[in-house]
Amino acid sequence: MKVLFVTHPEVTIDPAVPVPDWGLSARGRERMAAFCARPEATSIGHIFVSDERKAQDGAGMLRERHGCPITTDARLGENDRSATGYVAPPRFWEIVDRFFAEPETSVLGWERAVDAQARIKAAVRDCIAAHGNSAADLCVVSHGGVGTLLLCDLLGEPISRDHGQPIAGGGCFFAFDGATWTLKHGWRDIVP
Numbered sequence: 001m002k003v004l005f006v007t008h009p010e011v012t013i014d015p016a017v018p019v020p021d022w023g024l025s026a027r028g029r030e031r032m033a034a035f036c037a038r039p040e041a042t043s044i045g046h047i048f049v050s051d052e053r054k055a056q057d058g059a060g061m062l063r064e065r066h067g068c069p070i071t072t073d074a075r076l077g078e079n080d081r082s083a084t085g086y087v088a089p090p091r092f093w094e095i096v097d098r099f100f101a102e103p104e105t106s107v108l109g110w111e112r113a114v115d116a117q118a119r120i121k122a123a124v125r126d127c128i129a130a131h132g133n134s135a136a137d138l139c140v141v142s143h144g145g146v147g148t149l150l151l152c153d154l155l156g157e158p159i160s161r162d163h164g165q166p167i168a169g170g171g172c173f174f175a176f177d178g179a180t181w182t183l184k185h186g187w188r189d190i191v192p
Contacts, residue, residue: 001178002137003128004040005151007144008032008054009171009190015086020077024057031171032058035190036065040175044068045136048127050076050143059141068139071130075123078143079116083109096145100161113159117149124150128178138178144170154183 010028024032035041035058044066049059051074059070079099081087087095095107103113124140131138148164154176155163165172165187175184 001128001131001134002043002175002184003124003178004044004137004139004173004175005124005147006035006058006139006141006173006190007147007165007170008052008058008141010169011054013086015088019081019086020052023053028054028169028171029057029061031191032061034192035171035173036061038190038192040137040173041066041139043137044139045134046071046131047139047141048073048076048124048130049141050074050078052077052143055141055143059139062139062141068136071127073123073127075119076127076140076142076146079113079145079149080111097161099145100148100159100164103159113149116146117153117159120146120150121153131178144172147172147174151183151186154181 009031010025011022012025045068047059047062047068047070049055049070049072051072063070098107099110099113106112144165151163151174152159171190172187173190174186
């Protein structure tokens with residue numbers, strides 16, 4: 001079985017709203033619709049999704065298009081940044097750099113990268129087990145930070161921002177074999 005790990009695309013940023021409650025922007029919905037139309041999406045048999053609204057929005061679009069079931073798992077959420085709440089760029093990107101460069105440290109109270117990596121790995125392995133021996137592919141709709149941490153593990157490399165998604169606003173995916181934990185391809189834009 002192939003696992004597609006998809007990150008939510010662009011969101012509507014509102015500093016007055018908690019970050020987990022941000023939804024997809026019009027541009028994000030447009031890009032997610034393009035992913036839903038990709039040939040890769042037609043083979044999805046089950047969607048597992050973070051409990052954050054932006055990921056839920058994307059998973060809902062996939063379900064609408066392909067009719068597959070959705071299972072929500074809070075462990076698929078982004079690294080916990082609630083200690084700081086919303087931080088505007090460029091300061092946000094400076095903190096992200098430290099998060100990846102100092103994986104054993106809680107930067108400004110954020111969840112440590114090593115802990116977020118262990119969480120996302122366990123969650124995805126549980127999603128694969130729950131999907132069973134189905135011939136259909138599995139799709140995880142989640143977030144860029146934890147996606148990078150999972151990709152580092154799949155590559156057998158230390159935690160590094162060097163393996164981050166190539167689009168700052170999100171909306172990328174990679175694929176791997178769920179049985180062997182072997183990468184099929186790295187990050188690609190969700191828009192063909």
